[in-house]
Amino acid sequence: MPPDLRALVIFADSSLHRSRTSRRVLDAVAGLPGVQVQDLYQLYPDLYIDVRRERELLDAAPLVVFVFQLGWYAMPALLKEWFDTVFKPEWARMQPGGLHGKLALAAVACADLPDDYQAGARHGRPLEDYLMPLEQSVGACGMRWLAPHVFYGAGTASAEATDEHAAALRTLLTGYMTGNDAGAGHGA
Template identity: 65%
Template structure:
């Protein structure tokens, strides 16, 4: 008997208490079975990451999701620290252990700007994919399968109805990725 695919959502918002969007995204992800949400700023307010626990969760997951708001063209500081401590090359890169190889990796990113702002000659000067390239390359270097990110543009100016629709869309996409993995026969313990 095979198990259902599992997702680990690594969630990082340093100002969750002020964020309508991140709170709804976290709730939407938590509402799905077989999904573990690791809220880094809630779990590690002292910035000391339990590397062993995080690696155990990674090993158990078939889909790893990074959920965050883009700020100054980068992921939040604690998420970067998470990568630096948890994804140490000697642990994460493919080799004899291949701990992450074959897992799927997906980013759910919120941006204050609009899609047209992310192009040459526009406000941010380059495509959003270029700002997410370190995340994509890290996943690929670990042998993970990169799934094109889901981006919520105009996040700062979104009204409550738009935020709710975004959270529901993200929940549906996450459920869809898990269903696809199940159809492919990818499941922890399979």
């Protein structure tokens, strides 16, 4: 754990070796001072999560960032398992101080475009509806949900657009970690 942990990045991509987006995002945030990246599929290939370690990191970090690609309208399976084992209500709500007041941010890549996430369009609902279980989970723990940082069109994006997305996320995290919420107007 970095001595001055300012952000915990929970990163989940089961096919990182094939992803054009996730690797760039991971590289962009991993080098930030005060950031601890937990690459769930790298750390827990057997799906057995070190709950104690994850909770220690959560306790220490004022900002928690969930980085993943939306697939079949949900977060990746191991990220869901992480929530099921680490965010147990009896732990998350009963901790002295607990998670209350910590910031939570979802950085999500979507293959399709914003217009596809509307009533009557391809996906029939706004993206926020698909992120609701994540938002509800962190809210139930007293965390402050920040507007998601979304990369629409990731499936066909150019390398330049992907790099711009990764750099924007890095800038956003830097802003939150330094107490500058100027990035709050970003995202979806």
